[in-house]
Amino acid sequence: MTRLGLAALAVVLATVLVPLGITSTWLSLRVDSTEAYVDTVAPLADDPELRDALADEVAGAAVAALVGNVPAALLPDSLDTAVRAATQRVVDNDGFPEFWRKANADAHREFLAIVHDRDKGVVADGYVFIDIGPLLDDVLADFVAELPGGSNIDLPPQSLLVPVVPESRLEQARGAYQALDFLAVWVPLGWAALVAFAVIVAHGVRGRLRTGAACAIGVAIGGALVLLLTQPVTDAVVEQVDAEKQDLARLVVEVVVSSLDSSALTAVIGGLVIGAGLLVGSFLPGRSRQF
16 A cells, blocks of 8 residues: 555544544543533533522422422412422522532432442433432421421421433443543544554655644544534433423533533634644645655
């Protein structure tokens, strides 16, 4: 095979590795780290859409708990409105962001346990949940305290969980997840080796500049492919959740995947800029044609 053919083959192989490299690096740095994951979803605590969605979930559960455990004579006529207002106060509280971080940290540790090594306790219809029960407890405690004789009302323990992803799906994807995590180091190294090889075997300085440009454009192509695939993958994950919980689950999944979009977009822009610069440089006068 000629030097041109070898360089072209290396460029193609390097381009093929780009989507895998972007995804595996993102998974290792962002998804496989509880701290990084929590930092990613933490800004959602300031999102009015999330707060409203959680308030709706908590309010519905609170009304059901009150109706089922408190004498009707003690409940106000506008129960739904009163509970919704109490719930809104809880989610608008200054302590909500810290609660959100802790709840997601707990859910993420459960996620990591399943994708890495936990087999026991995984059930076919089980989910990794975000536990928003503490919000429900706060709403009920505040609301009951304002009722006549509220100090004598003892509500049973309540539970409220937001499903994020099915445990069975995580168990099925364990092998692929671990492989991607492992490749997070080796794929970028392999890509760098292929790029170096392509540039070295290219003919002359101009040829090497153009080969480098081709590699950079390959990075942009790989990043664009990742951008095209993130939305279908997001939809597929969210569709695994019960229909009535999908809007809330989508908020969490989308903010996590958006960090992958950011990495892919950086690859697209960086690849195009560097590729254009190298290509223009290859046409400048004074470059040797032999090396």
